[in-house]
Amino acid sequence: MAPPSEEPTDGAVSPADYRTLCDLLRERTGLSFTEAKRYYVQRRLAERVEATRMPSVRDYLNLLRFQASGAEMQLLVNLMTVNETYFFREKYQLDCLVNGMLDEVVRHRRPGERVRLWSAGCATGEEPYSIAITLLERWPRVDEFQIELYASDIDSMALDRAREGVYGERSLQALPAELVERYFRPVAPGSWRIIDELRESVDFSLVNIVDPAQVRRFTGIDVVFCRNLLIYFDDLGRRNAAAMFHEALSPGGFVALGHSESMSRMSSLFVPRRFPDAILYQKPAEGAGA
Amino acid sequence: MGLVKAGSKGTLGTAPTGAAAPEDWTALLEHADAGHRRHAAQALGDRPDAAATLAARLPREPDPAVREALLTALVRIGSPEAAAGLAPMLASEDAGLRNGALESLQQMPVDAVEPQMDALAGSDDSDLRIFAVLLAARLGPAERSARLHQALERDPHVNVGLTAAEAVAELGDPAALPALEAFAARFPDDPCVAYTVDAARRRFRGAS
Structure with missing residues (x-):
């Protein structure tokens, strides 16, 4: 003592x-x-x-x-944990998803095959639902593939709210009115619930992204969104997380980080890729080396 | 098709359970499958007594992801033994391994790395002395100043001094000014030295 x-x-x-x-x-x-x-x-x-x-x-x-x-x-x-976020935050990466990234992911896939996206550190769900809305609204090939959308967080209460899918005006501030009308239903003054179809399209789970035992079930992921989460980690935590993403991704898969984050300071396993809308980090395709 | 309920069909993998007894992880480090080696490295990061085993595997490991797992495990162990295992990799001909070792040592606790400093700083190889300067920048104030000032005042290789000059400029400690001036005086004809020392002087003036 x-x-x-x-x-x-x-x-x-x-x-x-x-x-x-x-x-x-x-x-x-x-x-x-x-x-x-x-x-x-x-x-x-x-x-x-x-x-x-x-x-x-x-x-x-x-x-x-x-x-x-x-x-x-x-x-x-x-x-x-800090769960302050909103729909379509850092929208340029959502633009990137449908303006080139996914087309590259499916380049060698046949219609009907799977595409797996993972929102790591999804907090109260705005990010995975934003991804879902973006795909439905703006990716012309959305119906050709089986798109699986996973979302995880270490905060169990935030996940409960994400599953519930009820949001206030602050969360919806960046959403055009027609999208609110299409994908939400009012439940109380100043409060909207995301439609069931969208809620059911996201698989939420409690995951500590630096724990190999918890992350190991994520396999064959094509795109990881991990934005503004790793800023709360130290060097070793960031390094562990980068290794977990590398393990979870398919060869050629992408990681999208927050605007102030850079994979080059965390891991040498990824190759930076410049798209017109954003810089992403790619797991080298098999045979391409690291 | 389109959005399907993820996981509803059990499509995502399940985490392997009971993969290996702890004593088997060391053997798995030599397994032909890179996935097994990576998992072994991750598991051994929980065992301080595995530092030497992890370090010994590093120079022979061809897979970048396993190599990263080995380095991360050593950082996680973060002991003097782990640092001692990494330090020889700074002299590797493999640039990836060399950089990985340096980054890993920079992420380790100062107490773990400090025992390696004298050997690195006293090496005949100027590249190793540069690494010593880069690592010294993370030490406590007194130890750091002593090592950086010594590199500025005495190291015969200009690149070691330049690295130290950049480090003291970044730290913004005006007490380094006499050592910087001594460095400039030792290499009066080198424009790079003049530029770096001048940049440091300006920075100190801004800081004071």
């Missing part, structure tokens, strides 16, 4: 406990929180310490570490 003097009395977390918590989160989830995020982390930690009625932060950390079910870790992770 640490000496009592290390336990702050003003609700703050001691430097040692803060480091322990950050190490534990990094180890279990890949999420990286630096000293600059202390206030953000501390507030959410205090909330969970109080909710679990733990006598001290140290006791709460022990609960996190040793609870067999991992339920409390999941609740804390839910609080720590």
Whole structure:
């Protein structure tokens, strides 16, 4: 046990406990929180310490570490992740998807074959539903192939909301009115629910993308969207995630990252590809080398 | 066709279970199938005692994804043994392996890498001394300054000094100015040195 003097009395977390918590989160989830995020982390930690009625932060950390079910870790992770997003965010990559990327993916496929897309870090679902709407509206070959759309996140509450598919005005701000009318139904003032057909076209699952055991079931993926997620990871977490995507992708498959992210700083396994609308990262086709 | 319910037909793979007992992972590192080797490398990243085994496989590993998994596993272990296993790869003729080793060492804890620094900085090979400078930039302030200033003031190869000059400029520490001036004085006819030192001076003026 640490000496009592290390336990702050003003609700703050001691430097040692803060480091322990950050190490534990990094180890279990890949999420990286630096000293600059202390206030953000501390507030959410205090909330969970109080909710679990733990006598001290140290006791709460022990609960996190040793609870067999991992339920409390999941609740804390839910609080720590940022799920602020909206439909058609960074639309240029959706443009890229239907203006060239998918045509390249299916170049050697026969009609009826599968195309697999994965929204990794889908938060409350705006991204996978945006992908689905874009495909239906703008990819002329959408009916030629069996398109499977997977979406995952580490935040179980965000996934529940994604499955429910109810959104407010803020989420829909960038959607043209005719698309709202076509793909949503009003459920309350200022609140719309995405139509069942679209909701049922996305397979949502709880996945920690740096855990090989969880990611290994994703195989033969053609496009991974992982935008503005890896900025929350440290170098090792980003490197692990890049390796997981490489493993999940088919040869020639693509990764779309956020506008401020670059694969070149994470992994040498991908080749940057410049399309008219966006820069993507491609797993080399078989025989092409890395 | 079009959008189909993903996973509803059980089309996605299932994660393999019970793939191997821990003692078998080492043997799987030598398996003919690259997927098995990659999974073995990922699994051994949980075992600090596997650092030497992972490092030994690296120079013989032909598959880029397995090589990346080996390097990532060593970063994950992050021990002095893991760094010691990677350091010899800095002298490899294989540029991919060399760069992978450098990036991995840069991502390891400082305490793990520090024991390798003297040998790298004292090497006859100027490329290794450049790597030592790049790694030194991540050390604690006192150790970092000492190593970077020494490279500026004494290293006989201009490229080692230039790397150190860029590092101190990036760090923005005006205390490096005398060492930079000494570097400029040692290579008075090299325009690249003049340009780099001048850029650093301007940066320090902006910072002060």
